[in-house]
Amino acid sequence: PQTIYLKDYKPFGYVVESVALVFDLHPTATRVTSTIRFAPNPEATDRTFFLDGEELTLISCAIDGQPVTPELSETGLRLDAPDAPFTFEAEVEISPETNTALEGLYMSNGMYCTQCEAEGFRKITYYPDRPDVMAVFDVTIRGPLPVKLSNGNPLEAPEGQARWHDPWPKPAYLFALVSGDLVAHADRFTTRSGREVELNLWVRPGDEGKCAFGMEALKRSMRWDEDVYGREYDLDIFNIVAVDDFNMGAMENKGLNIFNSAAVLASPETSTDANFERIEAIIAHEYFHNWTGNRITCRDWFQLCLKEGLTVFRDSQFTSDMRSAPVKRIGDVIDLRARQFPEDQGPLSHPVRPESFQEINNFYTATVYEKGAEVIGMLKRLVGDAAYAEALDLYFDRHDGQACTIEDWLKVFEDVTGRDLSQFKRWYSQSGTPRLKVDETFENGTYRLTFTQETPPTPDQDEKLPQVLPIAVGLIGPNGHEVLPTTLLEMTEATQSFEFPNMATRPVPSILRGFSAPVVLERETSREERIFLLDHDSDPFNRWEANRALAQSSLLTMITDPNEGPDRSWLTALLGVIRDPALDPAYRALLLNLPSQSELAQALHERGVTPDPDLIWSAVEEHRNARAELWQAQLPALAAETRVDAPFSPDAEQAGKRALGAAVLAMQSRFDGGTAARAVYASADNMTLQLSALTCLITAGVAEDALAAFEDQWRHDRLVMDKWFGVQIAYAPPQHAPERAAELTEHPGFDWKNPNRFRAVFGALVANHAAFHRGDGASYDLLADWLIRLDAKNPQTAARMCSAFQTWRRYDSQRQEKIRAAMERIAATDGLSRDVTEMVTRLLG
Numbered sequence: 031p032q033t034i035y036l037k038d039y040k041p042f043g044y045v046v047e048s049v050a051l052v053f054d055l056h057p058t059a060t061r062v063t064s065t066i067r068f069a070p071n072p073e074a075t076d077r078t079f080f081l082d083g084e085e086l087t088l089i090s091c092a093i094d095g096q097p098v099t100p101e102l103s104e105t106g107l108r109l110d111a112p113d114a115p116f117t118f119e120a121e122v123e124i125s126p127e128t129n130t131a132l133e134g135l136y137m138s139n140g141m142y143c144t145q146c147e148a149e150g151f152r153k154i155t156y157y158p159d160r161p162d163v164m165a166v167f168d169v170t171i172r173g174p175l176p177v178k179l180s181n182g183n184p185l186e187a188p189e190g191q192a193r194w195h196d197p198w199p200k201p202a203y204l205f206a207l208v209s210g211d212l213v214a215h216a217d218r219f220t221t222r223s224g225r226e227v228e229l230n231l232w233v234r235p236g237d238e239g240k241c242a243f244g245m246e247a248l249k250r251s252m253r254w255d256e257d258v259y260g261r262e263y264d265l266d267i268f269n270i271v272a273v274d275d276f277n278m279g280a281m282e283n284k285g286l287n288i289f290n291s292a293a294v295l296a297s298p299e300t301s302t303d304a305n306f307e308r309i310e311a312i313i314a315h316e317y318f319h320n321w322t323g324n325r326i327t328c329r330d331w332f333q334l335c336l337k338e339g340l341t342v343f344r345d346s347q348f349t350s351d352m353r354s355a356p357v358k359r360i361g362d363v364i365d366l367r368a369r370q371f372p373e374d375q376g377p378l379s380h381p382v383r384p385e386s387f388q389e390i391n392n393f394y395t396a397t398v399y400e401k402g403a404e405v406i407g408m409l410k411r412l413v414g415d416a417a418y419a420e421a422l423d424l425y426f427d428r429h430d431g432q433a434c435t436i437e438d439w440l441k442v443f444e445d446v447t448g449r450d451l452s453q454f455k456r457w458y459s460q461s462g463t464p465r466l467k468v469d470e471t472f473e474n475g476t477y478r479l480t481f482t483q484e485t486p487p488t489p490d491q492d493e494k495l496p497q498v499l500p501i502a503v504g505l506i507g508p509n510g511h512e513v514l515p516t517t518l519l520e521m522t523e524a525t526q527s528f529e530f531p532n533m534a535t536r537p538v539p540s541i542l543r544g545f546s547a548p549v550v551l552e553r554e555t556s557r558e559e560r561i562f563l564l565d566h567d568s569d570p571f572n573r574w575e576a577n578r579a580l581a582q583s584s585l586l587t588m589i590t591d592p593n594e595g596p597d598r599s600w601l602t603a604l605l606g607v608i609r610d611p612a613l614d615p616a617y618r619a620l621l622l623n624l625p626s627q628s629e630l631a632q633a634l635h636e637r638g639v640t641p642d643p644d645l646i647w648s649a650v651e652e653h654r655n656a657r658a659e660l661w662q663a664q665l666p667a668l669a670a671e672t673r674v675d676a677p678f679s680p681d682a683e684q685a686g687k688r689a690l691g692a693a694v695l696a697m698q699s700r701f702d703g704g705t706a707a708r709a710v711y712a713s714a715d716n717m718t719l720q721l722s723a724l725t726c727l728i729t730a731g732v733a734e735d736a737l738a739a740f741e742d743q744w745r746h747d748r749l750v751m752d753k754w755f756g757v758q759i760a761y762a763p764p765q766h767a768p769e770r771a772a773e774l775t776e777h778p779g780f781d782w783k784n785p786n787r788f789r790a791v792f793g794a795l796v797a798n799h800a801a802f803h804r805g806d807g808a809s810y811d812l813l814a815d816w817l818i819r820l821d822a823k824n825p826q827t828a829a830r831m832c833s834a835f836q837t838w839r840r841y842d843s844q845r846q847e848k849i850r851a852a853m854e855r856i857a858a859t860d861g862l863s864r865d866v867t868e869m870v871t872r873l874l875g
């Protein structure tokens with residue numbers, strides 16, 4: 031496959047002045063007629079007229095009304111075009127029904143829908159399918175199904191047709207079309223300047239009852255973007271459509287967002303609190319793209335983080351405002367460490383702005399999205415809130431309607447603050463996770479912190495230079511009072527010291543408050559000091575972090591020395607905090623989380639110990655049993671505190687109580703044989719309770735009846751059945767999980783071409799660390815078999831799941847050999863997609 035490089039960027043030889051598309055929908059023979067006005071691009075020198083096009087049957091083609099015969103290839107069409115404005119017309123035929131890749135125009139449960147980002151529009155018609163070509167689209171849809179939607183505002187159209195006009199110039203990746211037998215959950219929104227916007231959430235009949243929450247979340251998002259960023263909606267109508275077969279969460283097509291039904295449909299009976307929170311965040315994310323992504327888009331796909339990092343940053347601000355900011359921050363850091371750190375430190379490592387790719391869909395990664403958002407958080411911390419707001423205003427003013435680069439983005443900050451951001455820019459070009467070491471001295475009343483930063487080489491880059499690190503620090507006196515409130519240190523050198531004079535006694539430092547930079551902090555700290563911070567740190571993130579470090583070191587001790595039990599003095603201190611009724615239950619629930627087994631494996635690996643997944647699993651089990659036993663007497667009182675008497679609401683307060691309740695129930699289930707969980711299961715009137723009880727029963731090994739009852743109750747609901755498939759693999763003991771997963775692939779409900787269902791099974795298997803890495807390699811082989819099978823139908827989803835193997839070099843040589851064999855078997859498959867080929871090639875290194 032061909033490699034595309036950032037350095038080779040060249041503008042397209044022509045600009046598109048207007049696009050008119052007519053769709054005659056048919057499952058296997060849809061006709062697409064395009065009329066496109068082109069004019070020579072004064073900014074370009076190369077006038078090659080090549081239009082991208084894949085899997086299209088060309089019926090006819092003309093320039094200025096004269097039939098022409100273009101040169102056709104697998105990837106597009108080439109013509110000799112005039113050096114003056116001209117009209118290009120083409121008619122092509124495509125087959126949505128047989129399009130299982132879910133890219134371009136495809137069918138899902140009888141409805142037509144599209145997914146064009148990144149390069150799917152070329153499967154709809156011939157076009158310069160690149161984000162820097164922006165145009166005004168006019169779309170006509172003809173077909174038998176009643177609802178016909180596209181981007182922009184609706185225009186009058188004859189019976190049986192629909193016509194849409196999008197006045198905002200946009201790249202083709204934001205094009206969308208939907209047609210189906212759908213019903214709308216409708217509402218209205220008045221923007222702050224008085225524009226009346228019609229809102230619709232379109233679903234299949236039967237799903238009407240799952241729309242209310244998503245609609246409210248949309249209105250909250252619209253209001254928030256006005257209040258916080260001054261951004262208003264810019265069309266008369268905003269449509270969201272729920273689709274069952276979708277490769278990712280959702281897509282921000284202009285005025286017509288298309289959602290994976292799992293990312294928008296919700297009801298108390300069928301959705302967990304975590305589902306509700308995620309749905310609110312995704313609705314916000316896609317809506318926020320209207321400004322950060324659509325009005326201002328990316329010049330080329332290397333700039334993806336320009337829209338994604340910024341939009342993730344914005345949606346996390348939104349969630350912090352709607353819910354609890356510390357809880358959101360901790361959740362984001364857990365996620366960053368679980369998904370982005372392994373990526374950044376393994377064979378798939380790449381900068382936030384990659385410099386080359388073969389298949390761009392492989393770069394919708396945690397690095398581009400989540401690290402991209404962290405970089406913006408750092409920028410905001412460094413320049414301050416006021417300058418950040420000013421820079422964003424300037425960004426919107428200066429670049430509205432343009433396709434931009436990271437250089438444009440940084441320039442607005444430089445212009446507003448007068449700062450030189452050239453060193454900061456390394457965050458975009460340098461891959462890998464910086465490691466930050468800390469030394470401290472205390473002499474004559476001066477406390478001194480010396481930091482050293484170092485980024486280990488990554489497979490894509492040997493040399494790493496010092497980066498700008500905003501380090502938020504607070505100092506705490508021995509009595510637990512803060513002697514220095516949170517202060518931002520700006521580190522730019524490889525080694526740098528900061529002094530704090532006039533200290534009466536040696537303080538205890540609280541470093542990297544709020545996780546102010548995405549680094550690995552390496553600081554040898556005593557257990558006593560960590561317990562002190564757990565008791566006294568006023569920064570909620572670092573208080574949680576102190577506890578996490580205690581949990582990790584206790585578990586690592588147990589893993590490396592099987593004679594060691596859990597750290598009881600820490601557990602006693604933690605219990606004191608957990609019982610504090612003044613603390614948010616959601617926060618307390620987070621304190622009860624243990625580091626994941628994969629994280630423990632990474633921690634061992636970094637200490638030069640080859641992780642043994644079985645030992646890790648046993649240590650965590652032993653820890654959980656011991657903790658439950660030690661706290662047994664206090665659990666009933668804690669459980670009582672988490673009771674919710676009010677009617678169900680997915681708000682943060684109730685969700686927090688349920689999260690703490692679930693953690694307590696899990697502890698109780700460790701010694702009561704499942705009695706308490708059975709009672710919760712029987713009386714549960716919402717999915718959060720039902721599923722957490724089911725999980726406890728599975729862990730206790732007594733879930734057979736409940737699983738059967740659950741299946742009986744929810745057989746008709748795809749989204750709930752995804753949970754049923756997933757949970758019994760994710761929580762199965764390692765000795766059974768791969769077999770259970772294999773069994774479930776034989777279940778009549780295992781519709782493997784549906785990405786949600788495929789991920790429910792295999793995502794769960796991968797998440798079950800000891801099961802996935804079982805010594806006999808059963809899971810590696812099973813996953814490889816299914817990735818090969820899926821790749822033939824849906825390369826994008828198959829490629830995405832290849833990252834399950836990204837940590838393979840951590841493990842012992844027997845496991846490494848088995849994983850290598852599995853990956854080599856995938857690589858050797860005939861007709862393997864470009865997507866998966868690129869992934870396994872990088873993974874094998």
Ligand code: B3K
Nearest residue numbers: 147148280281282391394
């Ligand atoms: N922009 C889309 C992701 C498209 C993924 C293409 N493989 C959703 C989002 O980030 O909002």
Ligand code: ZN
Nearest residue numbers: 315319338341
């Ligand atoms: Zn996005």
